[in-house]
Amino acid sequence: MRVHVADHPLITHKLTVLRDKNTSSPVFRSLTEELMTLLAYEGTRNVRVEPVTIQTPVAETQGVRIGDPKPLIVPILRAGLGMLEGMVKLVPTAEVGFLGMARDEETLEPTTYAERLPDDLSDRQCFVLDPMLATGGSLAAAIEFLFQRGAKDVTAICILGTPEGLEAVEKAMAGREITIVLGALDERLNEHGYIVPGLGDAGDRLYGTV
Numbered sequence: 001m002r003v004h005v006a007d008h009p010l011i012t013h014k015l016t017v018l019r020d021k022n023t024s025s026p027v028f029r030s031l032t033e034e035l036m037t038l039l040a041y042e043g044t045r046n047v048r049v050e051p052v053t054i055q056t057p058v059a060e061t062q063g064v065r066i067g068d069p070k071p072l073i074v075p076i077l078r079a080g081l082g083m084l085e086g087m088v089k090l091v092p093t094a095e096v097g098f099l100g101m102a103r104d105e106e107t108l109e110p111t112t113y114a115e116r117l118p119d120d121l122s123d124r125q126c127f128v129l130d131p132m133l134a135t136g137g138s139l140a141a142a143i144e145f146l147f148q149r150g151a152k153d154v155t156a157i158c159i160l161g162t163p164e165g166l167e168a169v170e171k172a173m174a175g176r177e178i179t180i181v182l183g184a185l186d187e188r189l190n191e192h193g194y195i196v197p198g199l200g201d202a203g204d205r206l207y208g209t210v
């Protein structure tokens, strides 16, 4: 499992405001989107491209373009939805699939309540978006879902992660290769399964406590 933790003052600056409990929901939403755009730069480092020849006003030259099959972006509802626009802005030709997952507050076990994904993911590059990698249960279940559909190339982009969560995901992957990009690796999980220092409940801060 490859793990990349972003190390950039602009990301740390935006994360600091995101973590602040006094940050309002509208600001939280726009910061989540901006952070996603910054993390997408690292997360798409290995996005598949194909060569293309174009004509500049001066000469013919070679470049690349994101071709087919299109990358598949998979936000994990709810909180991952807050990252979607930031990613789509950078990769506008990507397709978007959805996984709805909720963690039981007591057992911390995730359940999947919605799914809208292609049946065959064997030739797709998949980019899973979820701001929080806490116990790792939700991300591991989401990636397992993609593997069951044949995915072989999976990158997860998360805003915050924990050492415990990374370890759990690595164990669940059982040697299968994935990449995880994090905005920051936080200290630990608390006894309620929350990331410390973290930012609280990302879904609630984005969308309220429905």
Ligand SMILES: O=P(O)(O)OC[C@H]1O[C@H](OP(=O)(O)OP(=O)(O)O)[C@H](O)[C@@H]1O
Residues within 6 Å of the ligand: 076, 077, 078, 079, 080, 101, 102, 103, 104, 108, 110, 130, 131, 132, 133, 134, 135, 136, 137, 138, 139, 165, 193, 201, 202, 203, 204
């Ligand atoms: O690593 P884990 O311990 O599994 O926790 C992380 C999960 O918890 C949050 O979702 P939540 O279940 O709160 O759903 P929500 O996005 O609807 O708020 C978060 O967005 C992750 O999906």
Ligand SMILES: O=c1cc[nH]c(=O)[nH]1
Residues within 6 Å of the ligand: 079, 132, 134, 193, 194, 195, 196, 198, 199, 200, 201, 202, 203
């Ligand atoms: O700290 C946490 C842990 C799980 N989910 C969240 O939204 N926040």
Ligand SMILES: [Mg+2]
Residues within 6 Å of the ligand: 079, 201, 202, 203, 204
């Ligand atoms: Mg939540």
